[in-house]
Amino acid sequence: MSGLHGTIIAAHGRHYLADAEGEMLQCVTRGKKTNVAVGDIVKLVKTSENQAVIEAITERKTLLYRSDQYKSKLLAANLTRLFIVVATEPGFADDLISRSLVAAEAAGIEPHLILNKTDVADLLPKARERLLAYSSLGYPVHEVSARANPEHAVATLMPLLAGQSSIFIGQSGMGKSSLINLLVPDADIAVREISAALDTGKHTTTFTRLYRLPGGAQIIDSPGFQEFGLYHLSEGMIERAFVEFKPYLGGCKFYNCRHLIEPQCAVLAAVADGKIAPFRHALYKQLLHESAQTLY
Ligand SMILES: Nc1nc2c(ncn2[C@@H]2O[C@H](COP(=O)(O)OP(=O)(O)OP(=O)(O)O)[C@@H](O)[C@H]2O)c(=O)[nH]1
């Protein structure tokens, strides 16, 4: 590789911040391109002391997206792990968890769940019971309490982050910021620096940013969100992203079965037998519907 390379550590609109061998550079793309994501490794040409133009994006290992009917939005590039943060309270949405899992599966990123606020003892059994739906699919669930036992939370999560590029996602209020602050002790300072460099004003939580930990781990923090549109996924990707369908694929009467209303469908039979959770199949159906609605 020749020339200057950097990692995109924050994005706000069409403004990016790159870490180029320890140097923080404000970057723009050429023309109107907005196809750069946090985590991208880019080729840069310096235009002034602290500014550069993004010339090229190096080949991505993975790319995580969200999308609606009209457009897709890049969440982060080159991730290896996705952590979905949920809590005993406020209540979490199965729809968002499953959508995050599907997005991770489709992108080739290893998903994990974190159950935070285990100190809220009266709500813990219910939360654990609900999360069985995911642990039974093979997804690891890690229990922590950022508030009552921060040392344990750090000791649990640090080994999972080592050598990985991870993103933390979750609904508002689950304690994602509390966990990030434990894992990245100077996160607040970094956010203020990034915010100043990107000139985002006081919208400090509206941009995605990347933190580096000693030992090579990268953590990406994304703004909390209430929706996870997956309109960009093809039918084949959706089918493969439901890991519990795997044993039944190929067992349907029709080779091109969509597992919706077809006779002698092995997936529908598994739902009827209680081997596939009805809420997961309902989401599958919804995602197929969304996938057919794209206007781009
Ligand atoms: N009881 C309890 N409360 C916690 C724990 N961790 C975080 N909280 C509280 O939960 C609330 C939300 O925490 P945040 O860290 O701001 O949550 P967040 O997921 O980043 O939420 P947004 O900033 O809205 O995206 C705060 O009042 C925290 O003090 C925990 O382990 N136990």
Ligand SMILES: [Zn+2]
């Ligand atoms: Zn079928």
